[in-house]
Amino acid sequence: MIKEFLNLIKENIVEHVKHRLFVxxxxxxxxxxxxxxxxxxxxIVNGEKYQESFTYKSVKTVSVKATRGNIYDCNGKLIAYNEASYTLSYNSATDLSEIAAAQGTTSNELRNDIVYKTILILEQNGDKISVSLPIKLTGKGFEFTVSGTSLNTFLMNVYSASSVDKLTDQQASSTAEDVFRYMRGKDLFNISDTYSDEAALKILAVRYEIWLNRYQQYMSVQLADGISEESYATIKENSNELPGMEVNVESHRVYNDAIYYAHIIGYIGNISNEEMDKYNENLDDSEKYTADDMIGKAGLESEFESYLRGKDGYQKMYVDNLGKVIEVIDSQDSVAGNDIYLTIDSDLQKYCYNALEKEITSILLAHIKNVTTSNDKDDIPITDVYFALFDNNIISIDDLAAKDATDLERSVNDTFQSSKSYTLGRLDDILNSSHIPLYNLTDQYQDYMEFICEQLSDAGIYSPGKISKxxxxxxxxxxxxxxxxxxxxxxxSQGAIDISGISTKSDYYDTDEIYNVLTEYILKEFENNTSFDKLVFKYMxxxxxxxxxxxxxLLYDQGILNMATDEDYSDYKAGSISSFDFMCKKIEQYEITPAMLALDPCSGSIVVTDPNSGAVKAMTSYPSYDNNQLTNSIDADYYAKITSDKTTPMYSRATMQQTAPGSTFKMITAFAAMNEGAIGINDVIQTKGYFDxxxxxxxxxxYPSAHGTIGISKAIEESCNYFFYELGYRMATQDTGTYSDITGVERLQKYAGMFGFDSTSGxxxxxxxxxxxxxxxxRTAIGQGTNNFTATQLARYVTTLANSGTCYDLSLVSEIKDINGNVVYKNEHKVHNQLDFPAEQWNVVRQGMRQVVSVHTSSSALINQINVAVAGKTGTAQQSDARPNHALFVSFAPYENPEVTVTSVIPFGYSSGNAVELTGLVYAYLYDPxxxxxxxxxxxxALSD
Known part of the structure; x- marks a missing residue:
């Protein structure tokens, strides 16, 4: 039986082997x-090896940032430097799915929770995130903080459009609230309704910044810099609850005594795409900027970027498909940037700034009057001071309607809303019913009528230029x-009104229909118009x-003044000091500054130079700003505050603000006339009060008096307009005997150019x-006409006068050294021009400048009480009949052997005597403290010139 079975198997096997399917x-x-x-x-055998090979997806290179060079004053005092600081970042590659699953939530919701907990930690320790969303929440609702291209780019990113053109009409026209709701919703970040709108806005700012980084997860996203040790410690202690949050030590740019140097030093910030293209155009690959680089944005930080930058190192690494770092395969150390040494004396710089604020404050106090209104342009009614606090956003109108408003704020807001409602109703009647002529309106409503035209013009609806004056x-x-x-x-009817931007209806309107559209727009626009609101407050x-x-x-309720530390407040509440005197006292004590009020005057500049080299020893512009708040990463709230400030604190008065030189120009006219043969050094002119x-x-x-018979020195001392009118007239007539305006102007231009006014100051x-x-x-001969110069250009001019003819280019930088102390740049003090006038001409002009101070200026004035002989020239320039004159003074000292020049300019400073007083403070500090x-x-x- 078994044998038969085995044979059967054998036969089957043989049969299958012989079958053609066997093979x-x-x-x-x-x-x-x-x-x-x-x-x-x-x-099993090589699993680990092949797994490692599989994860070697790509090589990435991360830059190791070079330390930026320091900036020192002329005495080696540190002005700008780098400081190690704690920086908070988020690791975008952090996988939260397992943690979220264990907690019964989603990764999105967990990330929101982590972000919010981190924000709370920062705020509890006085820190805050440095990223921001271009949306803000005000008492009026959500508003965009950007416009134009920046807004379009933001919308493109939010809606994941490949370009702005790919946005739908609905997306492109989204309101700030539309975008906020969309980002908060389930389609994007799914922020729970348990968070308030304020909290959600903060979370969104962080989530949005992280989201923008989603395609390069090997790069962490920086969320805050310069955070405190308390925040650092708390985040570290709670790291298990804050997965992805990392605190690192990084270099942080710091400016000492920032407000004094901001216009000189500037600040640094993240490079833009346009800046990167510009800088990289002529750089080798190893030196090119990347998107995460910081560059100088303003001031010397920008102008000397190539010196300060240093050379970045790098780390090459393998990263996996998720962007996680696997291994560092190569690296190179960075090289620190060069150090800059300035010509600026930091102590003098700080003193000049404070003296400038002190002088402007004293001018304000001299002109503030305890009246409601005044027709005298030299008076500042106290009501203007109160209103200035609203007009320059010191007192916040939005805060009056905030949820946490004080009882006083609510009361003021109720009064405001009532007054605004009444005013809008009155305007409706004037525009649409009564049509009252302007002469029958009060000053208040005449102002509103003028305001309407200004708003229509600003909106591009009204074009006043289309109607002849x-x-x-x-x-x-x-x-x-x-x-x-x-x-x-x-x-x-004259085509000066275009309503196409405010109406989508047919173009076929008659005049009345267009007017109705216009008034409807005006009244609706004023319902939410900050400038209109401020005008309502003015008349309240x-x-x-x-x-x-x-x-x-309100100053106390909104934290501008501190009741707890204010010794004057109890006296005020007790009635022992009036509101007028109290406000003047706060201004006198610099608790309310000219920069806060933005009244005339509220700004000024001082430039101090070495006449033997053109080196600038001090260059101050008031008001200024804190460049620490703009460097590294911008404090959005602070930036919004200073950019809306009516005093424009980021504007460098010394180098950018131009004024007519006034009588400070007269020395040029004297040299021109002497060298063109229009007057001899010892000649005199019989002056009159009226040149006809x-x-x-x-x-x-x-006028109607006259200065009598005078020569050049006396004419400079007295600043006699008639004398210099005559010199201008002679230079315009001496060729043919017939007056040629262009001939006279060209001669004056020639000599102004010799003194450096043909170019910027260098x-x-x-x-x-x-x-x-x-x-x-x-009029050009007395500094009027269309002359317009900056304080730095006037400073080069007086530097040339002081040294009798060498017109230096002004300079702020003395030398630059590398990390090893080697000099890589040395300022050789370039000479712009050499004026070879006879010594007698220099003497007669300089003698007149000395007499301006010693004879024409009161002997009791500060500048004549100092233990140094000062020579100078005052200047008063009028810009507007409705505003005070500009005050100028150019000077040098000591008279016999000049060591220093001081140029002071106070726009709308009333009288050149105030500029003289300011200059006296500087010379007193230098020579007789x-x-x-x-x-x-x-x-x-009061000093006439």
Whole structure:
């Protein structure tokens, strides 16, 4: 039986072997065996090895940032440097799925929780995140903080569009609230309703920044820099609850005494794509900037970027498909940037800034009057001071309507809303019903009518240039003889009104229909118009609806003044000091500064130079800003504050603000006249108060009196306009005997150019281009015409006067050294021009400048109490009949052997005597500081020039 069974098996085997499918079966079995072997080898024998090979996806290079060079003053005092600080980052590659699953939530919700807990830790320790969303929440709701291209880019990123053109119409027209709700919703970050809108906005700022980094997870996302040790410790202690949050030690740019140097030093920030393209155009690959680099954005930080930057190192590493670092395979150390040594004396710089604020404060106090209104442009009614606090956003109108508003704030807001409602109703009546002529309106509503035209013009709806200034209807409107309704309808008929931007209806409107669209737009626009709101507050203050006492108490409620530390407040509440005196006292004590009020004057500049080299020893612009708040990463709230500040604190007055030089120009006219043969050194002129040799007569400042018979030195001392009118006239007539305005102007331009006014001053910062007057030789000769110069350009001019002819380029940088102390740049003090005038000419002009101080200026003035002989020239320049004159003074000392020049400019500073007083403070500091102990700054120095 068994034998038969075995034979059967044998026969089957033989039969299968002989079958043609046997070979195919054998091949399949062999291949299957090979497959099993390879799987065993891949997964068991060499599994770990092949797994490592599989994760070597790509090589990435991460830059190791070089330490930026330091900046020192002329005495080696540190101004800008780098400090190790704690930086909070988020590791984008952190996988939260397992943790989220264990907690019964989603990765999205867990990430929101982690972000919010981190924000709370920072805020509890006085820190905050440095990233921000271009959306803010105000009392009026959500608003975008950007516009134009920046807004379009933001919308493109939010809606994941490949370009701005790919946005749908609905997406492109999204409101700030639309975007906020979308980002908060389930389609994006799914932020729970348990978070308030304020909290959600903070979470969104972080989530958005992380989300933008989603395609390069090997790069951490920086969320905050310069955080405190307390925040660092708390985040470390709670690291298990905050997966992905990392705190590292990084280099942080710091500016000492920032406010004094901000306009000189500038600040650094993240490089933009446009800047990267510009810088990289001529750089080798090893030196090129990357998207995460910091560069100088302003000031010397920007101008000397290539010196300060240093050379970055790098780390090359393997990263996996998730962007996680596997191994560092190569690295190179960074090389620190070069150190810059300035010509600036930091102690003098700080003193000049403080002296400038002190002088401007004293001018304000001299002109503030305890009246409601005044027709005298030299008076500042106290109501203007109260209103300035609202107008310059010191007192926040939005905070009055906030949820946490104080009782006083709510009360003021109720009064405001009532007053605003009444005003809008009154405007509706004037525009649409009564059509009252302007002369029958109060000053308040005349102001509103003017404001309406300004708003329409700013919106591009009204084009005043399309109506001639001599047009009868225009003249009637300017003279308040007709109503605004009549004028606007006339403007419509003249094509000066374009409503296409505010109406989508047919273009076929008659005048009345267009006017109705216009008034509807005006009234609706004013419902949420901050400038209109401020105008309402102005008249609430003037009318007494909002009292000085309420304004003062709002300063305490909103934290501008501190009740707990203010010794004056108890006296004020007890009634022993009036609201007027209290406010003046706060201004006098610099608790309320000119920069906060933005009244005339609120700004100024001082430039101090070494006349033997052109080196700038001090260059101050008031007001200034804290560049620490803008460097590394911008503090969005602070940036918004200073960019909306009416004093424009980021604007460098010394290098950018131009004013007419006024009588400071007269020394140029004297040199021009002497060298062109229009007057001899010892010649005199019989002056009158009225110059009538040309078609457009001109008056001397002393008219109807006259200065009599005087020569060059006396004319400079007295600043006699008639004398210099005559010199301008002579230079315009001496060729043919016939007056040629262009001839006179060209001669004055020639000599102004010799003194450096044909170019910028040479200082190593952006500077406005000087403008030498190109018309009216008579008025150009006294510094009027179209002359316009900066303080730095005037400083180069007086530097040339002080050293008798060498016109240096001004300079802020003395030398630059590398990390090893080797000098890589040395300032050789470039000479712009050499003026080879006879010594007698220099003497007669400089003698006149000395007499300006010693004879023409009061002997009791500070500048004449100092133990040094000062020579100088005052200048008063008028810009507007409605505003005070500019005050200027250029000077040098000691008179016999000049060591220093001081140029002071106070826009809208009333009188050049105030600029003289300011300059006296500087010379006292330099030569006779004991005098300062008994000095009273008046700010009311009437000096004619």
């Amino acid at each position: 195919v079966t054998l091949i399949v079995l062999v291949l299957f065996g090979v497959l099993i072997y390879r799987l065993f080898d891949l997964q 001599t047009d009868d209807t225009y003249v009637s409107y300017i003279n308040n003889n007709i109503s605004l309704c009549e004028y606007l309808k006339y403007a419509i 203050i003037i009318s007494g609806e909002l009292t000085g006492s309420q304004v003062i108490n 040799k040309t078609e457009t007569p001109a008056k001397c400042w002393i 200082i190593e910062l952006p500077e406005s281009k000087p403008q030498i007057s190109d018309a009216d030789a008579i 004991d005098v300062l102990e008994n000095t009273t700054i008046t700010g009311n120095n």
